[in-house]
Amino acid sequence: xxxxxxxxxxxxxxxxxxxxxxxxxxxxxxxxxxxxxxxxxxxxxxxxxxxxxxxxxxxxxxxxxxxxxxxxxxxxxxxxxxxxxxxxxxxxxxxxxxxxxxxxxxxxxxxxxxxxxxxxxxxxxxxxxxxxxxxxxxxxxxxxxxxxxxxxxxxxxxxxxxxxxxxxxxxxxxxxxxxxxxxxxxxxxxxxxxxxxxxxxxxxxxxxxxxxxxxxxxxxxxxxxxxxxxxxxxxxxxxxxxxxxxxxxxxxxxxxxxxxxxxxxxxxxxxxxxxxxxxxxxxxxxxxxxxxxxxxxxxxxxxxxxxxxxxxxxxxxxxxxxxxxxxxxxxxxxxxxxxxxxxxxxxxxxxxxxxxxxxxxxxxxxxxxxxxxxxxxxxxxxxxxxxx
Ligand SMILES: *Cc1c(COP(=O)(O)O)cnc(C)c1O
Numbered sequence: 001x002x003x004x005x006x007x008x009x010x011x012x013x014x015x016x017x018x019x020x021x022x023x024x025x026x027x028x029x030x031x032x033x034x035x036x037x038x039x040x041x042x043x044x045x046x047x048x049x050x051x052x053x054x055x056x057x058x059x060x061x062x063x064x065x066x067x068x069x070x071x072x073x074x075x076x077x078x079x080x081x082x083x084x085x086x087x088x089x090x091x092x093x094x095x096x097x098x099x100x101x102x103x104x105x106x107x108x109x110x111x112x113x114x115x116x117x118x119x120x121x122x123x124x125x126x127x128x129x130x131x132x133x134x135x136x137x138x139x140x141x142x143x144x145x146x147x148x149x150x151x152x153x154x155x156x157x158x159x160x161x162x163x164x165x166x167x168x169x170x171x172x173x174x175x176x177x178x179x180x181x182x183x184x185x186x187x188x189x190x191x192x193x194x195x196x197x198x199x200x201x202x203x204x205x206x207x208x209x210x211x212x213x214x215x216x217x218x219x220x221x222x223x224x225x226x227x228x229x230x231x232x233x234x235x236x237x238x239x240x241x242x243x244x245x246x247x248x249x250x251x252x253x254x255x256x257x258x259x260x261x262x263x264x265x266x267x268x269x270x271x272x273x274x275x276x277x278x279x280x281x282x283x284x285x286x287x288x289x290x291x292x293x294x295x296x297x298x299x300x301x302x303x304x305x306x307x308x309x310x311x312x313x314x315x316x317x318x319x320x321x322x323x324x325x326x327x328x329x330x331x332x333x334x335x336x337x338x339x340x341x342x343x344x345x346x347x348x349x350x351x352x353x354x355x356x357x358x359x360x361x362x363x364x365x366x367x368x369x370x371x372x373x374x375x376x377x378x379x380x381x382x383x384x385x386x387x388x
Contacts, residue, residue, distance in 0.1 A: 004378065006329040007189035007299070010265065010368045011254075018257040022249045033252035038199065040259045041164075045174030047182070047201035049208035052252060053215055056161045056185030056198035058245035060088035060131070063181040063200050066210040067129050067155045069094045076116070077131035077159070078108035079334035079354040085131050085159045086335045094128070096344075098336055100351035104289045106135050106302070106361075109353070110144035117152050129155045134163035134173060136331075137191070137269075137297030138290060142168055142178035161185035164192060165266035166297035173297065176203050181211075186251075189367075191265055191297050192258035194251035210240075218242030268368040269298035272375060276301060276364065279379035284309040284386055286360075300331055301366040304357065310386055314359060320385035321362070326378055329363040 022033055034052050042050040053059040069075060075089030079098040089096040099116055102109040113130075120126045130149065132140040142158075149156050156179040160166075163173040164184045174182045181204075184190075186197035202208050213220060218240030223230060226237045277287050286304040290296060305314055312320075321328045334354040336346035349355065365378055 003325050003327045004365050004370070004374050005327045005367070006363050006365050007367045008369065009188040009193045010261075011193075012257075012261070014260075015254055015257045018253040019250050022253045025249070027249050029248040029250075030246055031249040033249040033256060034247055037194075037247075037252035037256045037259070040256055041174070041184070041199055042201060044259065044262070045164075045172045045182075045201055047174055047176050048203040049205060050199050050201045051208055051211040051215060052247040052255075053198045053200065053245045054247055054251075055196050055245075056159070056183050056187070057084040057087070058215075058243065059183045059198035059200040059211075060084055060157065060159065061091050062211045062214040062243070062245060063157050063183060064088045064092045064094070064129060065214055066207045067157070067180060069129055073128040074120075074125055075129045075131060076113075076127040077335075078133045078135070079336055079351045080106055080135060080332055080357055081133040081159065081335060082161070082332060083335055083338060084161075085133050086341070088131070089129070097127070098334070098346075098351055098354070099130075100353045101357060102141075103353055103356075105138055105140075105291060106357055107138065107140045108132060108145075110141040110148070112353075113145065113148060117148060121152065126152055127154045129157055131157045131159050132179070133159040133161075134166070134297070136288065136300040136302055137162040137166050138288070139163060139166060139168035139173055139294045139296075141291075141293075143293075146178035155180045158182040160297075161187075161190060161198075162299035163297040164190075165262045167295035169293050170295075174201050176201055180204060181207060186255055186258075189299075191269075191299055192255065192262055194247065194255040194258070197247050197251045197255060213240055214242040215245045216242060217244060265368045266297055269366060270296075272366060272370055273298055273301055275372070275375055276379070279376070280382065283382060285382075298366065301364045302331060302361050303364060304360040305362065305386070307360060312386065314362075317385045318362065321378075321381055324377075324381035324384070326365065326381055328365075330358070330361055331363050333358055 038050040071093035073094040186194040
């Protein structure tokens with residue numbers, strides 16, 4: 001029996017040809033496709049600048065470094081996210097903490113953030129950066145978060161790994177109207193893919209210049225940035241401690257080609273969500289609630305079991321779905337419950353709403369190529385697993 005995955009890439013012949021064309025060309029890394037892909041995404045989102053990287057994880061790392069996160073600083077994020085949203089702070093030697101989630105959107109709660117900031121101000125340890133994660137592709141309450149950033153003086157990175165193609169208040173996610181930097185992921189399960197890849201967008205030219213430098217070893221060939229005159233035409237200077245976080249031209253060509261179908265992908269995801277909403281209406285489960293301000297990128301479709309109305313455990317429902325050939329998943333365990341984070345001193349109960357979510361959530365298959373017949377089999381299996 002072949003399993004229905006929770007997510008997968010959609011690669012066309014045109015996508016394949018775009019990669020092959022690069023392989024026939026002079027440059028397979030750092031050629032013309034990388035800046036073309038950066039321009040395409042920046043233009044789509046309405047951001048001034050973009051820096052492509054080899055993953056969203058590396059983009060988050062250099063975004064933190066560009067905002068001068070370092071030892072002694074605090075970074076806050078949501079507990080319900082992929083570990084990379086938090087790890088980026090630890091890479092910089094900073095401390096991480098978590099703000100509990102909103103019970104309806106499952107994003108970091110602006111109310112909990114307001115309370116936590118007031119406390120942190122009293123104890124004198126305000127965060128330097130907040131990583132706002134747009135879970136499942138639904139944007140956070142960015143207007144409130146931005147207002148708090150003005151009041152308390154922290155910077156904002158949007159982890160928009162799930163959200164390319166989505167909108168907040170009718171404007172594209174990634175335009176950085178309410179943030180300093182926004183990051184996308186192009187991992188194969190995400191909305192568009194480059195195999196592995198990421199991008200950081202910003203309206204701040206200096207921040208992007210800094211991220212470009214850090215993406216490639218901290219090396220510059222720009223005379224204006226050098227500490228002394230070049231010795232000759234071969235000359236470059238390393239002026240910061242950077243990394244090799246570059247995207248290849250093959251990846252960028254794939255991304256550029258995928259961009260042509262981004263709106264189609266997201267529209268298809270919304271059509272699948274509407275069909276789930278109909279098919280699951282009478283089920284003892286909460287389907288994704290959407291705030292009126294948001295048009296989600298819909299990377300994920302998460303339902304929450306109403307366990308009080310079901311005489312099965314969360315685990316038993318999971319197992320029944322897997323046995324029926326459906327690779328349901330769970331996004332995510334609260335990051336601070338990971339053994340590594342427990343080792344940093346985080347304890348169970350730190351974010352009660354997040355833990356409640358973790359006890360009930362199931363990610364259903366959601367990707368453009370999911371057929372109606374496959375979706376029907378998911379809906380049917382859920383009814384059988386949950387009852388009614
Ligand atoms: C996938 C993901 C990342 C990391 O993306 P990579 O491109 O795989 O490094 C970061 N944050 C979130 C929320 C993600 O879902």
